[in-house]
Amino acid sequence: MNGDNDGKKLRAAIVGGSGYTGGELLRIALEHPLIKLEAVTSRGQKRRSVTKAHPNLRGATDLRFVEPGELVQRGEEKKFDLIFLATPHGKSMELVEEFIPLTEVLVDLSGDFRLRGAEEYEQWYGKRHTRPDLLDKFVYGMPELYRSQLREARLIASPGCTATSAIIPLKPLAESFGKDIVDVVVDAKVGSSAGGASPNAGSHHPERRDVVRSYAPCGHRHTAEMEQELGISVSFSPHAVEMVRGILATIHLSLDREYEEKEIWSIYRDSYGEEPFVRFVKERKGLYRYPEPKLLRGTNFFEIGFEKDQRTGRLVIMAALDNLVKGAAGQAVQAANLAFGLEEKTGLGRVGLHPA
Numbered sequence: 269m270n271g272d273n274d275g276k277k278l279r280a281a282i283v284g285g286s287g288y289t290g291g292e293l294l295r296i297a298l299e300h301p302l303i304k305l306e307a308v309t310s311r312g313q314k315r316r317s318v319t320k321a322h323p324n325l326r327g328a329t330d331l332r333f334v335e336p337g338e339l340v341q342r343g344e345e346k347k348f349d350l351i352f353l354a355t356p357h358g359k360s361m362e363l364v365e366e367f368i369p370l371t372e373v374l375v376d377l378s379g380d381f382r383l384r385g386a387e388e389y390e391q392w393y394g395k396r397h398t399r400p401d402l403l404d405k406f407v408y409g410m411p412e413l414y415r416s417q418l419r420e421a422r423l424i425a426s427p428g429c430t431a432t433s434a435i436i437p438l439k440p441l442a443e444s445f446g447k448d449i450v451d452v453v454v455d456a457k458v459g460s461s462a463g464g465a466s467p468n469a470g471s472h473h474p475e476r477r478d479v480v481r482s483y484a485p486c487g488h489r490h491t492a493e494m495e496q497e498l499g500i501s502v503s504f505s506p507h508a509v510e511m512v513r514g515i516l517a518t519i520h521l522s523l524d525r526e527y528e529e530k531e532i533w534s535i536y537r538d539s540y541g542e543e544p545f546v547r548f549v550k551e552r553k554g555l556y557r558y559p560e561p562k563l564l565r566g567t568n569f570f571e572i573g574f575e576k577d578q579r580t581g582r583l584v585i586m587a588a589l590d591n592l593v594k595g596a597a598g599q600a601v602q603a604a605n606l607a608f609g610l611e612e613k614t615g616l617g618r619v620g621l622h623p624a
């Protein structure tokens with residue numbers, strides 16, 4: 269644990285606060301009873317109110333953006349407890365040099381420190397890793413897998429959003445079925461906010477509206493995270509769909525042995541029965557009898573449902589989350605709570621909306 273938190277507020281800062289995950293970090297931090305947000309950066313919007321970028325926060329804060337250099341200056345005067353880097357991959361590994369010395373705990377939301385090998389990074393991200401010396405110092409920020417390590421962590425690599433959608437439901441099954449797993453296919457439907465706040469050709473309204481676009485049927489870089497954490501081979505194919513927030517992953521698992529649904533229940537109950545944010549949704553009837561990302565908007569919950577295809581034996585798993593919360597900012601705060609010895613759910617108890 270990083271110092272005993274005796275109810276004092278953690279002095280926190282966000283680098284990259286004008287983006288979508290930065291906005292969610294702001295929203296969560298402002299509601300968090302033990303975080304005091306002291307500085308939020310934007311290079312392009314310095315001195316503007318953060319509510320210009322995040323109008324949903326009107327009335328909740330009078331913070332203004334500062335340049336990253338100003339945050340460095342403040343951190344040199346008095347060290348922060350917690351800094352989040354909500355910056356693009358490739359940038360975070362440049363920024364850590366400056367920001368690590370300024371804080372007790374640093375959480376990076378980019379992909380720069382999730383993979384354990386510099387070669388893997390180069391293979392999947394197409395560029396050389398400039399800080400391979402730090403790769404084994406970061407803890408992968410998924411509390412369901414690394415809770416005890418996160419309690420001691422100073423550097424945290426927050427997982428990717430689609431990686432989270434596959435790793436949480438598959439980890440207990442990968443451990444239990446091991447060599448009996450013949451094939452795993454993860455087909456994910458992904459909301460547009462996963463692409464960040466900067467527009468591109470694919471996010472232009474006429475090109476995005478009404479599409480179900482397969483954008484990386486093979487070779488998506490989050491596959492590397494999935495395989496690293498699961499220790500099995502995974503075929504991952506994401507699709508861009510019209511929703512703004514949310515991921516629904518439909519996972520097809522083929523096994524080389526007999527099993528019954530009650531065995532799956534028992535594996536999941538043993539692994540996740542006590543998890544504060546993992547829920548199981550598997551009802552006989554009703555519109556929402558399986559996980560539905562729309563109901564999880566704005567929440568840190570992660571829902572899992574499953575069904576055995578009695579005809580083929582295939583196990584079909586449905587997993588849903590909000591990419592910006594459990595897939596990014598919420599998971600980052602959950603990990604930070606652990607690092608400071610706080611109750612893991614602090615600031616993250618919000619439930620979803622219905623109708624949403």
Ligand SMILES: NC(=O)c1ccc[n+]([C@@H]2O[C@H](COP(=O)([O-])OP(=O)(O)OC[C@H]3O[C@@H](n4cnc5c(N)ncnc54)[C@H](OP(=O)(O)O)[C@@H]3O)[C@@H](O)[C@H]2O)c1
Nearest residue numbers: 284286287288289310311354355356357378462464465596
């Ligand atoms: N969107 C998701 O669902 C999601 C989920 C999990 C993880 N992530 C990861 O989280 C990170 C942020 O994603 P996002 O969706 O929030 O992206 P975004 O909306 O594009 O925001 C990126 C932020 O980074 C800042 N920035 C860019 N270059 C910078 C630099 N050199 N120095 C300092 N600040 C810089 C930008 O601020 P200024 O230009 O104003 O300075 C902006 O605020 C990415 O690495 C992404 O892969 C995203």
